[in-house]
Amino acid sequence: MVWEGDNVVAGARKLMGETVPDKADPGTIRFDFAINVGRNLIHGSDSTASAAREIALWFKESEVAQYTLVASKFLSEKY
Numbered sequence: 748m749v750w751e752g753d754n755v756v757a758g759a760r761k762l763m764g765e766t767v768p769d770k771a772d773p774g775t776i777r778f779d780f781a782i783n784v785g786r787n788l789i790h791g792s793d794s795t796a797s798a799a800r801e802i803a804l805w806f807k808e809s810e811v812a813q814y815t816l817v818a819s820k821f822l823s824e825k826y
Contacts, residue, residue: 749802749811759791
């Protein structure tokens with residue numbers, strides 16, 4: 748899955764939890780579902796630069812949909 752938006756890397760990493768499941772907060776994906784670092788169920792890029800490289804590894808350009816939410820002008824000042 749490819750996400751974009753303001754502070755999306757930080758937000759996604761908070762949702763995922765710490766890489767080491769034992770250090771993740773309850774309610775995060777890794778705390779709730781991971782077994783160990785190697786079996787932690789989810790990966791997230793640590794920066795937008797890493798994301799660009801990793802997206803290119805896993806997705807063809809045609810597989811990443813571009814769209815604008817109808818409500819975008821109400822959710823962000825940049826629209």
